[in-house]
Amino acid sequence: MHYRDCSCGALRAKDVGRLITLSGWVASRRDHGGVIFIDLRDRDGITQVVFHPEQNAQAAATAHTLRSEDVICVHGKIVARLAGTENEALPTGSLELVASTLEVINRSQVPPFPMEERIGNEDLRLTYRYLDLRRPEMTANLRLRHRVTKIIRDMLDQEGFWEVETPILCNSTPEGARDFLVPARLSPGKFYALPQAPQQYKQLLMVGGVDRYFQIARCFRDEDLRADRQPEFTQVDLEASFISEEDIFSLIEKIFQKILLETRAVEIKTPFLRMTYHEAMNRYGSDKPDTRFKMELSDVSTIFTQTEFKVFAHALDHGGVIKALNAKGFASITSGQIETLTDVAKSAGAKGLAFIKVENGEWKSPIVKFFTDAQKAALAKQMNMEEGDLILFGADCFETACMALGRVRLKVAELQKIFIDHDQLAFLWVVDFPLLAYSEEENKWNAVHHPFTRPKDEDAELLLSGQLAEIRAQAYDIVLNGVEIGGGSMRIHESELQARIFGALGIDENVQKELFGHLLKAFEYGAPPHGGIALGLDRLISLLAQEESIREVIAFPKNNRGMELMTGSPSHVDEKDLRVLSIATRSKQS
RNA sequence: GGAGUCGUAGCUCAAUUGGUUAGAGCACCGCCCUGUCACGGCGGGGGUUGCGGGUUCGAGUCCCGUCGACUCCGCCA
Numbered sequence: 001m002h003y004r005d006c007s008c009g010a011l012r013a014k015d016v017g018r019l020i021t022l023s024g025w026v027a028s029r030r031d032h033g034g035v036i037f038i039d040l041r042d043r044d045g046i047t048q049v050v051f052h053p054e055q056n057a058q059a060a061a062t063a064h065t066l067r068s069e070d071v072i073c074v075h076g077k078i079v080a081r082l083a084g085t086e087n088e089a090l091p092t093g094s095l096e097l098v099a100s101t102l103e104v105i106n107r108s109q110v111p112p113f114p115m116e117e118r119i120g121n122e123d124l125r126l127t128y129r130y131l132d133l134r135r136p137e138m139t140a141n142l143r144l145r146h147r148v149t150k151i152i153r154d155m156l157d158q159e160g161f162w163e164v165e166t167p168i169l170c171n172s173t174p175e176g177a178r179d180f181l182v183p184a185r186l187s188p189g190k191f192y193a194l195p196q197a198p199q200q201y202k203q204l205l206m207v208g209g210v211d212r213y214f215q216i217a218r219c220f221r222d223e224d225l226r227a228d229r230q231p232e233f234t235q236v237d238l239e240a241s242f243i244s245e246e247d248i249f250s251l252i253e254k255i256f257q258k259i260l261l262e263t264r265a266v267e268i269k270t271p272f273l274r275m276t277y278h279e280a281m282n283r284y285g286s287d288k289p290d291t292r293f294k295m296e297l298s299d300v301s302t303i304f305t306q307t308e309f310k311v312f313a314h315a316l317d318h319g320g321v322i323k324a325l326n327a328k329g330f331a332s333i334t335s336g337q338i339e340t341l342t343d344v345a346k347s348a349g350a351k352g353l354a355f356i357k358v359e360n361g362e363w364k365s366p367i368v369k370f371f372t373d374a375q376k377a378a379l380a381k382q383m384n385m386e387e388g389d390l391i392l393f394g395a396d397c398f399e400t401a402c403m404a405l406g407r408v409r410l411k412v413a414e415l416q417k418i419f420i421d422h423d424q425l426a427f428l429w430v431v432d433f434p435l436l437a438y439s440e441e442e443n444k445w446n447a448v449h450h451p452f453t454r455p456k457d458e459d460a461e462l463l464l465s466g467q468l469a470e471i472r473a474q475a476y477d478i479v480l481n482g483v484e485i486g487g488g489s490m491r492i493h494e495s496e497l498q499a500r501i502f503g504a505l506g507i508d509e510n511v512q513k514e515l516f517g518h519l520l521k522a523f524e525y526g527a528p529p530h531g532g533i534a535l536g537l538d539r540l541i542s543l544l545a546q547e548e549s550i551r552e553v554i555a556f557p558k559n560n561r562g563m564e565l566m567t568g569s570p571s572h573v574d575e576k577d578l579r580v581l582s583i584a585t586r587s588k589q590s
Numbered sequence: 591g592g593a594g595u596c597g598u599a600g601c602u603c604a605a606u607u608g609g610u611u612a613g614a615g616c617a618c619c620g621c622c623c624u625g626u627c628a629c630g631g632c633g634g635g636g637g638u639u640g641c642g643g644g645u646u647c648g649a650g651u652c653c654c655g656u657c658g659a660c661u662c663c664g665c666c667a
Contacts, residue, residue, distance in 0.1 A: 034624030048627070068617085085625055093627090110618060113601055116628070117616090120602075123659060176667035196667080223666040224591095343593090347663055450667045505667095549660095560660065 003073055009045020013094045015078045020097060022047060023073040023105070025134065026066050027115065036063045040074065040097075043139045048087070048096040049074050059102040068115070069108035069131075076100045122551070126565040129556055141553045145541045148259055149216060152236055155255050161212040161238060166201035168194060168218070173515060174507070175451055177221035180231070183581040194220035194232075197534060199450060200519055202239040203491055206530040207522045214238035216537065225560050227549040228483070228539055232558075236486075239532030245474060245490060248533050249274075249429060252478060252486070256427065263544060272427040272478075280430050281399065285323070285406020287433070290482025291426045293418050297405050300324045300393075303378045309370035311354065315395035323394045323401045326383045327412045330390040331357040331364075337415055344411045345394065350404035354393040358385055367393075410482075422546060428479040432456070435473040436504065444506045449475040451505055452498070452519075454490040454531070468504060474531070485540045488533025495523035 003023040011020065027041035036051040053060035066072065076099040087093030112128055113119045115135050125132040132138055153163070172179045172193035179193035195201075197219050205213045217237040225231065240247065253270040260266045273291070280289050283296045301322045304312045312322050327333075333341075338355065345353040356365040368376070383391055392408055394401035413420070435455050436445045445468055447453060454474045455463060462471045475489035492498045498520055502512045512520065538550035551557035558564050578585065 028628070030626045030629050032624050032626065032629075033622065035626080036624090037626050037629085039627070046627095050625085053624080082625065085627085087627060089627085110600075114617070114628095117602080121659085124601085173667090177665085199667090221666060224664085226666085227661070229666065347593090447667050453667090561658095 001073075007044035008040050008042040008047045009091060011047055011078060011092050011095055011097075013080070016080050016095055018078050019076070020078050021073065021075040022049070022097060023071070025108075026068055026070045026072060028068065029063075029066050031064060036060055037096075038063060038066060038072075038074075040072070041134075043134075043143070045092060046090055047092045048081075048090075049076070050096050050098050051102070052098065055098075056100055059099050062102050062104065063099070066104070067108065067110070069111050069134075070104060071106040071108070073103045073105055074099045074101065123559070123565060126551075126557070126559060129566045133555065138552070141541070141545050141547065142555065144263060144545055145537075145553055147263055148541060148544065149537070151259050151262055152214075152255060153216070155258055156212075156214045156238065159212070159251060161214045161240070162210060163215060164205060164210060164213050165215065166195070166198040166205075166217070170195050170201070171515075174511075175447065175505075177223050180220045180222050183583050185581050188582040196221050197235060198237055199452065200516075202237060202532060203452060203519065203527075203530065204522055206239055206241045206491075206493075207525065207527045209528075211242075211528075212238075212240045213532075217534075225558065225562060227551075228542070230538065230550060230554065230557055231562050233550070234537040236535040236537050237532070238534070239530060241528040241530045243529075243531060245431070245476060245531065248476070248488060248531060252533060252535070253427075259544070260425065266425070268425055268427065272429055274429040274431055276432040277430055277434065277472075278432070281402040281406070285394075285402040285404070285409060286482070287430055288477065288479045288482055288484045289406075289428065289430075290410065290413075291428060292420050292424050292481060293413055295325055295327065295409055295413065295418075297323045297325050297394075297402060297409070298383060300379060300382060303375050303382065307370060307375070309367055311352070311367075312393075312395050315397075315401070318397070320395065320397045321401050323405050324379075324383055325392050325405050325409055325412075326385065327390040327392060327416065328386075329388045330412060330416050331359045331388045333357070333390055333415075340415070341392065341408050341411055344407050345404040348404040348407045349400045350394055350396055353404075353408065354395070356385075356391040358387055358389045358391075361387065424481070426479075426481050430477045430479055431475075432472045433475040433477070434469065435459075435471040435475075435501075436468045438469065445504055447501075447505060449473060449487065449489050451501055451507075452489075452491045454492050455501075463500060463504065476533075478533070478535070480540070480543055483539055483543060484536070485543065486533055486535035488531065490529070490531035493523055493527040493529050495520040498523060 002021055005020050005022070008022055008024045022040055024040040024042040027039040027046055030037040034053055038049040038051070039046050040049050051060040051063040074097060076097045078095050079098050081094060081096055111131055113121070113124055113131070115131070118137070119125055133142070169182060169192040172181065172191065177196050179196065182192040182194065184190045184192055198215060198217050202213055215237045217235050218232055219235050220232050222231060223229070249271065253272055257268055257270060260268050275289070277287055280287055282299070283289070284291070285297050299321055301316060304322055305316065307313050315322060342353040354367050356363050356368060363376070371379070379385065385391060392405065394405040396404065434448050435453060437448050439446050456472045456474055459471045473489060475487070477484050477487040479485065492501065499512060502516065538553055541553040542550045545553055547553060556564060556566065563569065
């Protein structure tokens with residue numbers, strides 16, 4: 001059977017007069033008793049089909065029985081619409097197909113939700129994902145994802161990168177996220193892990209002389225889910241040899257330029273803004289600052305070196321800082337909102353949130369009584385305090401004070417409904433991350449990026465002298481509109497340095513040999529200097545599509561509890577299948 | 591593990607201070623309708639108000655518990 005000559009979005013005025021066959025889904029039926037209109041839909045668009053009973057009684061009679069989502073095939077002549085009945089909302093709106101034959105290929109049950117509007121019930125959408133995907137928004141998201149992926153592949157190919165696949169069944173590692181484990185039947189009691197990222201393999205490809213590698217790589221992390229986190233997600237993973245950070249920056253900037261040009265017809269400026277981690281924390285209280293609005297943090301420590309206010313004095317005595325931010329015109333804040341902001345600050349580790357409201361020419365605040373006139377004057381000047389302003393304070397160690405106010409800053413923007421242009425694209429490189437961070441709970445040093453990250457050359461001595469907190473890494477994140485969409489680093493290519501870092505991370509030599517022996521060994525056989533980056537494809541697409549959740553740009557995502565509702569995975573398996581794998585379960589099978 | 595928001599018809603939502611038989615639009619079914627485009631008109635069917643308990647003369651509404659969805663914190667090198 002001949003199903004179609006073109007898609008339902010393809011026909012234009014020039015096609016008038018042609019005899020055309022179309023197939024698709026019934027999007028809507030407008031039955032006038034006599035003439036019947038059908039909107040025929042596929043992924044590319046909608047074409048109006050007309051049935052005239054006086055011209056073709058049988059086709060019209062069948063058309064009368066059509067319902068939403070029936071699959072049909074129609075054949076007929078393309079004609080210009082009657083003057084005044086053109087539909088400018090449709091690209092095909094100047095014409096229609098006058099049906100001479102209609103074949104009903106497959107009837108549809110009444111759909112559980114309408115295709116044309118945005119549905120709030122995500123459960124239902126995920127259960128009937130195959131219907132949800134027919135909705136134009138979802139079709140557009142999948143199309144966008146395809147386009148972007150294709151652009152990335154083509155550009156990296158042009159730049160000399162090879163697409164190489166790395167194992168999905170690999171080894172569990174102690175660092176980082178919880179692994180998904182897969183029992184190894186042929187090695188009873190042993191397990192593979194699904195990769196959190198192809199990190200070690202791509203470095204070994206560099207040792208293998210591949211020189212430039214990339215992969216649209218599925219990654220797996222068994223952690224709790226979020227709107228922007230799925231247990232399996234996709235990274236654009238790449239690595240190159242004999243390069244510097246600058247090479248990575250300009251490559252990625254070039255890719256984004258092309259993506260925005262081709263998907264949005266927008267020319268973005270390069271190079272992107274760059275900011276050190278320290279500056280990002282200092283000014284925005286975040287390692288992924290949203291620079292689309294100002295409201296920057298200010299350091300007011302020097303004003304309060306001599307202060308009666310114990311909270312400030314305590315912070316400064318312990319080597320901390322006092323940070324402040326001016327929420328312009330937000331003195332009208334309610335006490336409930338103050339409480340909300342305080343909770344936000346506390347969730348970031350702050351002990352509280354001091355504030356000053358400037359109302360009717362007065363400073364209304366529980367803490368102003370501790371301030372001298374000189375301090376007030378200095379504060380007013382530095383913070384540019386004006387009638388109607390709200391000043392918020394964070395007093396703690398540098399990281400905590402900044403992070404707490406950084407989160408408060410975002411919450412204030414939300415509460416105050418600060419205007420953010422959603423078409424704006426604020427790209428930003430955050431560079432010079434610390435190499436290591438001390439974990440109080442674990443009582444040990446952890447890698448901020450990952451354990452293969454290269455320290456900055458000028459900070460190498462700090463590793464020898466044990467000033468671990470001071471060491472900066474050749475690591476970088478790329479941020480778009482306050483969302484981290486990728487990160488990478490220059491890597492260590494010397495086994496000696498790598499072993500020293502493992503040592504700093506508290507991984508003893510035996511464990512090093514067992515878990516990372518292959519890497520250390522590989523570095524002894526002429527490893528080239530190399531580095532790379534991984535972009536979070538799902539997040540990137542969701543930002544381009546202006547979606548709140550990455551679930552909107554994944555064909556078959558999992559819900560908050562990691563379940564895929566359409567197929568009902570994960571599910572129980574037979575006891576005998578477990579026996580083959582030498583697995584016994586302890587939880588009750590309900 | 592913790593916090594918050596929500597849960598009423600297939601879908602989106604309403605239901606005043608606790609008060610009669612829980613409503614509307616869309617969808618669905620039937621009839622009518624020859625230029626609509628979310629066609630229109632008339633009529634009809636459709637409800638364990640997530641579930642369980644409690645208070646009350648009376649609960650969609652108040653209280654307790656529970657289940658589920660989503661958002662956030664923890665977690666995510």
